[in-house]
Amino acid sequence: MNAAWNAVIGLEVHCQLATASKLFCACRNAFGEPPNTLVCPLCTGQPGALPVLNREALELGLRAALALGCEVAARSKFDRKHYFYCDLPKGYQISQYDQPLCSGGGLTLATGKRVRLKRIHLEEDAGKAIHDRGQVTLVDLNRAGVPLIECVSEPDISTPAEAHEYLSALKEILQFAGVSECDMEKGSLRCDVNVSVHRAGTPLGTKVELKNLNSFAHVVAALEYEIRRQIEAYESGEPSRAPVQETRLFDVQRGETRTMRAKEDAHDYRYFPDPDLPPFHVTREHLERARAHLPELPAARRKRYTDTLGLCEYDAGVMTSSRALADYFEATLRFSSSAKDVANWLGNEVLALFKDPSSGVRAVDELTFKPFDLAQLIELADSGKTNRAGARTILRAMCSTPKAPRELLRDLGLEQIEDTAQLERWCREVLAGSERIVAEVRGGNEKALGALIGPVMKLSGGKAKPQAVRDLLGRLIAERGSAG
Amino acid sequence: MSARAALATALDRIERYDEDIGALLEVDAAGAAARAAELDRSESHGALHGMPFVVKANMCIEGRIASCGSRMLEGYRAPYTASAVQRLIDEGAVPIGIANMDEFAFGSSGENSSFGSTRNPWDLSRAPGGSSSGSAAAVAARMVPFALGSDTGGSVRQPAALCGVTGYKPTYGVVSRHGLIAFGSSLDAVGVLATSAADVERVLAVISGADERDATSALRAPFEPAPARTDLRGLRVGLPREYFPADLDGRVRQPLEQALDDLRRLGAELVELDLPTTRHAIAAYYVVATAEASSNLARYDGVRYGARIAGDGSLQGMFAATRGAAFGAEALRRILLGTYVLSSGYYDAWYLRALKVRRAILRDFQAAFERVDVLAAPTSPTPAFRLGEKLSDPLAMYLCDVLTVPTSLAGLPAISVPCGCAAEDGVELPVGLQLIGPAFEDARVLSVARCYQAATEHHRRLPPLVAGGVA
Numbered sequence: 001m002n003a004a005w006n007a008v009i010g011l012e013v014h015c016q017l018a019t020a021s022k023l024f025c026a027c028r029n030a031f032g033e034p035p036n037t038l039v040c041p042l043c044t045g046q047p048g049a050l051p052v053l054n055r056e057a058l059e060l061g062l063r064a065a066l067a068l069g070c071e072v073a074a075r076s077k078f079d080r081k082h083y084f085y086c087d088l089p090k091g092y093q094i095s096q097y098d099q100p101l102c103s104g105g106g107l108t109l110a111t112g113k114r115v116r117l118k119r120i121h122l123e124e125d126a127g128k129a130i131h132d133r134g135q136v137t138l139v140d141l142n143r144a145g146v147p148l149i150e151c152v153s154e155p156d157i158s159t160p161a162e163a164h165e166y167l168s169a170l171k172e173i174l175q176f177a178g179v180s181e182c183d184m185e186k187g188s189l190r191c192d193v194n195v196s197v198h199r200a201g202t203p204l205g206t207k208v209e210l211k212n213l214n215s216f217a218h219v220v221a222a223l224e225y226e227i228r229r230q231i232e233a234y235e236s237g238e239p240s241r242a243p244v245q246e247t248r249l250f251d252v253q254r255g256e257t258r259t260m261r262a263k264e265d266a267h268d269y270r271y272f273p274d275p276d277l278p279p280f281h282v283t284r285e286h287l288e289r290a291r292a293h294l295p296e297l298p299a300a301r302r303k304r305y306t307d308t309l310g311l312c313e314y315d316a317g318v319m320t321s322s323r324a325l326a327d328y329f330e331a332t333l334r335f336s337s338s339a340k341d342v343a344n345w346l347g348n349e350v351l352a353l354f355k356d357p358s359s360g361v362r363a364v365d366e367l368t369f370k371p372f373d374l375a376q377l378i379e380l381a382d383s384g385k386t387n388r389a390g391a392r393t394i395l396r397a398m399c400s401t402p403k404a405p406r407e408l409l410r411d412l413g414l415e416q417i418e419d420t421a422q423l424e425r426w427c428r429e430v431l432a433g434s435e436r437i438v439a440e441v442r443g444g445n446e447k448a449l450g451a452l453i454g455p456v457m458k459l460s461g462g463k464a465k466p467q468a469v470r471d472l473l474g475r476l477i478a479e480r481g482s483a484g
Numbered sequence: 485m486s487a488r489a490a491l492a493t494a495l496d497r498i499e500r501y502d503e504d505i506g507a508l509l510e511v512d513a514a515g516a517a518a519r520a521a522e523l524d525r526s527e528s529h530g531a532l533h534g535m536p537f538v539v540k541a542n543m544c545i546e547g548r549i550a551s552c553g554s555r556m557l558e559g560y561r562a563p564y565t566a567s568a569v570q571r572l573i574d575e576g577a578v579p580i581g582i583a584n585m586d587e588f589a590f591g592s593s594g595e596n597s598s599f600g601s602t603r604n605p606w607d608l609s610r611a612p613g614g615s616s617s618g619s620a621a622a623v624a625a626r627m628v629p630f631a632l633g634s635d636t637g638g639s640v641r642q643p644a645a646l647c648g649v650t651g652y653k654p655t656y657g658v659v660s661r662h663g664l665i666a667f668g669s670s671l672d673a674v675g676v677l678a679t680s681a682a683d684v685e686r687v688l689a690v691i692s693g694a695d696e697r698d699a700t701s702a703l704r705a706p707f708e709p710a711p712a713r714t715d716l717r718g719l720r721v722g723l724p725r726e727y728f729p730a731d732l733d734g735r736v737r738q739p740l741e742q743a744l745d746d747l748r749r750l751g752a753e754l755v756e757l758d759l760p761t762t763r764h765a766i767a768a769y770y771v772v773a774t775a776e777a778s779s780n781l782a783r784y785d786g787v788r789y790g791a792r793i794a795g796d797g798s799l800q801g802m803f804a805a806t807r808g809a810a811f812g813a814e815a816l817r818r819i820l821l822g823t824y825v826l827s828s829g830y831y832d833a834w835y836l837r838a839l840k841v842r843r844a845i846l847r848d849f850q851a852a853f854e855r856v857d858v859l860a861a862p863t864s865p866t867p868a869f870r871l872g873e874k875l876s877d878p879l880a881m882y883l884c885d886v887l888t889v890p891t892s893l894a895g896l897p898a899i900s901v902p903c904g905c906a907a908e909d910g911v912e913l914p915v916g917l918q919l920i921g922p923a924f925e926d927a928r929v930l931s932v933a934r935c936y937q938a939a940t941e942h943h944r945r946l947p948p949l950v951a952g953g954v955a
C-alpha cells in the first residue's frame with residue numbers, strides 16, 4: 001500500500017511597517033486618505049528624486065527580527081527588482097535580493113512544532129491600480145513606497161490548520177512588537193503560499209504558488225482546495241494533469257484556484273544593487289536600541305499574567321488576544337487592586353460592547369473612556385454601590401458620554417438600595433404572597449429561596465443588592481418559623 | 485556689477501549668437517529679470533550675486549521644462565528644484581535658461597538631442613561634444629559666465645575640451661545628485677563649465693557639501709579652494725602611457741606636449757607611469773552605465789507624466805508604444821544593452837565582471853597616486869569633429885570617451901582646461917588638457933589648474949564668431 005500524502009507548505013507574508021512615514025521619503029504612511037494625497041516627487045517616480053532610507057523602518061525591521069529570533073546581517077543592501085506595471089512608479093521596486101536584513105529564526109506552534117523562517121527583508125510597497133471604473137485604469141500612489149517586511153518561512157508547514165496557526169502567531173508577535181498593525185482588511189498584512197504534495201518517503205512534488213489570499217480563512221480554503229487538487233491530479237495517473245510549476249489565483253466565489261501565469265511567463269526581475277542606496281551596516285548599538293524598544297511579546301505576557309497576576313490560562317489568553325487589549329488591561333490594573341476583576345470586566349463586559357453594534361465602539365482604540373474610568377466602575381460594583389446590571393448600564397453610558405462612572409451612577413439612579421427598612425417591606429410583601437415556597441424553604445429546600453429574590457428585585461426596580469435580599473429573606477423566613 | 489546689468493549682457497549675447505549655435509532650449513528672460521531686480525534691491529549679496537547661468541536640461545528647476553533632450557519628456561515641468569541649482573539660487577546666481585544636451589546624456593557630440601544639434605561656436609559645421617553640449621557651447625560663446633552640466637563618462641570634460649572652456653567633474657558624491665535626472669547613478673556627477681578654474685572653484689564652493697536628500701552624497705563640508713600657488717614646484721605629475729598612445733592624433737599631441745612643457749616650466753616633476761587596466765575601461769563603462777540607465781529609464785512608461793502613446797490599448801501595449809516611439813535610437817540602444825547585461829544568465833558574465841574591472845581600475849589609480857599627486861592626459865582623442873561624422877558609427881562615438889571614462893568609473897575629480905588649438909581647414913579647434921586627482925582632492929586638482937591658467941592664456945581665447953562682440 002502507498003504511504004499517505006503529505007503537503008509541504010511555505011508562506012511569504014508581507015507586513016506594512018507601522019512607521020510615521022514611507023520607506024524612502026517623508027510622505028505620511030497612512031491608510032484611507034483620498035487617492036494620491038500622500039505623495040511626493042520620490043514616490044511618484046519623478047525623474048531626479050532620490051531615495052533616502054527611513055531609519056524608523058530599519059528599526060522596526062530589526063525589532064521584527066529580534067522578536068522572531070532571527071540572525072541580523074551585519075551588512076545589508078537594497079536591490080532593484082524590475083517589472084512594468086502602472087502601479088509601480090519607477091519601473092522597479094526597491095527590495096532586498098541576496099543580502100536581506102536577517103535570516104533564520106522562527107516560531108513554535110501550540111503542538112510544539114517549530115516553523116523556521118528563511119529570511120526577513122525590507123522593501124517598498126507598490127501603489128494600487130483600480131480597474132473597475134469603466135474603460136480607464138486609475139492609480140492611487142498613496143501606498144507606493146510604504147515600508148514592508150517580507151517574512152519568508154521554510155516549507156515546514158504540513159496542514160492548512162498549521163498555516164492558520166502560524167499566521168495567527170506571526171501576526172500576534174508583530175502586533176505586540178509594535179512592528180505592524182497586521183490588518184488584512186487594510187492590506188497591512190498580505191500572504192502568498194507555496195504548496196506541493198508528495199507521498200512520505202518519495203521526492204517532493206512540484207511547487208505551486210497561490211496568490212490573492214485576503215484573509216486567513218482564504219488561506220485555509222485555498223490550501224484545502226489546492227492540496228486536494230494536487231493529490232487527485234497525481235492519483236489520476238494522467239501525465240497531462242500533473243501539477244506544473246505555476247502561480248495560481250484563489251477564486252473566492254468558487255472556492256477554487258486557477259492558473260494565473262505559468263513558469264515560462266515568470267518575470268526576469270533583473271535584480272541589481274540599487275546605486276542610489278549605499279549598503280547599510282547594522283551596528284551593535286542599532287541592535288541594542290531595537291532590543292531596548294522591543295515590547296514584551298504575547299507568550300511572555302501570558303506567562304506573567306498567570307504566574308504573577310494569578311489569572312487563569314483562559315483569562316490570560318483573552319487579555320493577550322491583542323496588543324491593544326493587553327495594554328488596556330495593564331493600564332487599568334494601575335488603578336485597580338484586583339487583576340481578576342479587571343480581566344473579568346474587560347473579557348466579558350467590554351468585549352461584549354464590541355460585538356454589539358448599538359454600543360458604537362468596535363475596538364479598544366475606539367473606547368472613549370480611560371482605564372482609570374473603568375477601574376472606578378469596577379470599584380463601584382465591587383463595593384456594592386451598584387449591582388452588576390447597574391454597572392453594565394453605566395458602562396454603556398460611558399461609551400457615549402464623558403461623565404465619570406460615579407456621576408452616571410447618580411444621574412441614572414442606579415445606586416443600590418441600602419435602606420434595610422424599605423428592603424424589609426418589599427421582602428415581607430413577597431413573602432406574604434408565597435406561602436408555598438416559604439413552606440418549601442422551611443422544609444429544607446434552600447434552593448427554593450432563589451425564586452423569591454427575583455420578585456423582590458423587581459419591586460426594587462433592580463436597585464436592591466441581590467445578596468442582601470437573599471440574606472434578609474432567609475432571616476425573615478427563619479423568624480416567622482420560630483415565631484409561629 | 486548689478487544683477488540686472490549681468491543679465492542684460494547675457495541676454496544680449498544669447499540674442500546675437502544662439503540662433504547660430506543652438507545651445508539653449510529655453511530662455512526665461514522674464515523670470516530672470518524679476519529675480520535680478522529682486523537681488524539688486526536686497527541688502528545682502530550672496531557669493532554669486534547676480535551671476536547668470538544656464539542649466540543642462542537634465543536638472544530640475546521647479547516649474548521649468550526638464551526635457552533631458554528627449555521627446556519622452558518634451559514639455560515635462562519639474563515639480564521641484566535640484567539641490568545644486570537651489571544652492572546657486574540661494575547665493576544670488578540667476579538661472580536664465582535650459583541648455584541642450586544629448587538625449588538623457590547619451591552621446592558625445594550633442595547630436596542625439598531630440599530638439600536638434602547644438603553647433604560648436606569655433607566652427608558651426610562641427611559638433612560641440614557632449615553630452616553637456618549646450619552648456620559648453622553657451623560658456624564658449626560667453627553667453628553666461630558658467631553653466632551646470634553632468635558628467636557620467638566625460639560629458640562635462642569632453643565638450644569643454646571641444647569648445648575651449650574649463651570643465652570640471654568633482655569627486656563622486658561631492659555635489660548632490662538630488663534633482664539630476666539619472667543616467668548611470670553610480671557614475672553621475674553634477675559638473676561645472678566656466679571660463680576658468682577660479683570660476684569653477686567659486687561655483688563648486690556653493691554647490692558642494694552633504695545633502696540629506698542624496699544618500700550617496702559625501703558627508704563632507706563644502707569645498708574650499710586651496711591657497712593660490714605661484715608655481716608647481718614639488719608637484720609630481722603622472723603621465724599614464726596608455727593615455728599617450730603612439731598613434732595619438734597629432735592635432736591633440738602637439739598642444740598637449742606644449743602644456744606638459746608649461747607644467748614642467750612651472751616646476752612640476754613629470755613622471756611616466758602605467759595604468760594597465762585602462763584598455764578595459766570602455767567595455768566596463770558601457771556595461772555598468774547601460775545597466776544602470778536601463779533601470780533608471782524604466783520609469784518613463786507613459787503612466788504619470790511625459791509622452792504617452794496608446795498603442796493597442798492594453799497596458800503593456802501602451803508601455804511598449806510609448807517607449808518605442810518617444811525614445812531616440814541611442815536611448816533604445818543603451819536600454820537594450822543594459823537590459824541584456826542584467827538578464828538572468830548574463831548578469832555574472834557581464835555586469836559582475838564589469839564591476840570587477842571597475843575595482844581593478846580604481847586600484848590602478850590608487851597605486852598611481854602613491855607615486856604622483858595628479859595625472860595629466862588629453863581630455864579627448866580628437867578636437868571637434870564634423871556634425872554627422874560619427875553619427876552612423878556608435879562604436880566610434882563611444883571611443884570619444886576613452887580618456888574620460890576610467891576616472892568616472894573610479895569616481896575621481898578631473899578637470900579639462902584649454903591648452904591651445906589645432907588648426908584645420910583654416911579654423912582653430914581647441915584642445916583640452918585633463919588633470920586628474922585622487923578622490924576628494926578636488927582642491928588640489930583645481931589649484932593646479934588655476935596655477936596653469938595663471939601662467940597661460942589659452943582659456944582666454946574666444947571663438948572667432950564671438951571674438952568681435954565680447955571684449
Ligand SMILES: [Zn+2]
Nearest residue numbers: 025027040043
Ligand atoms: Zn513620497
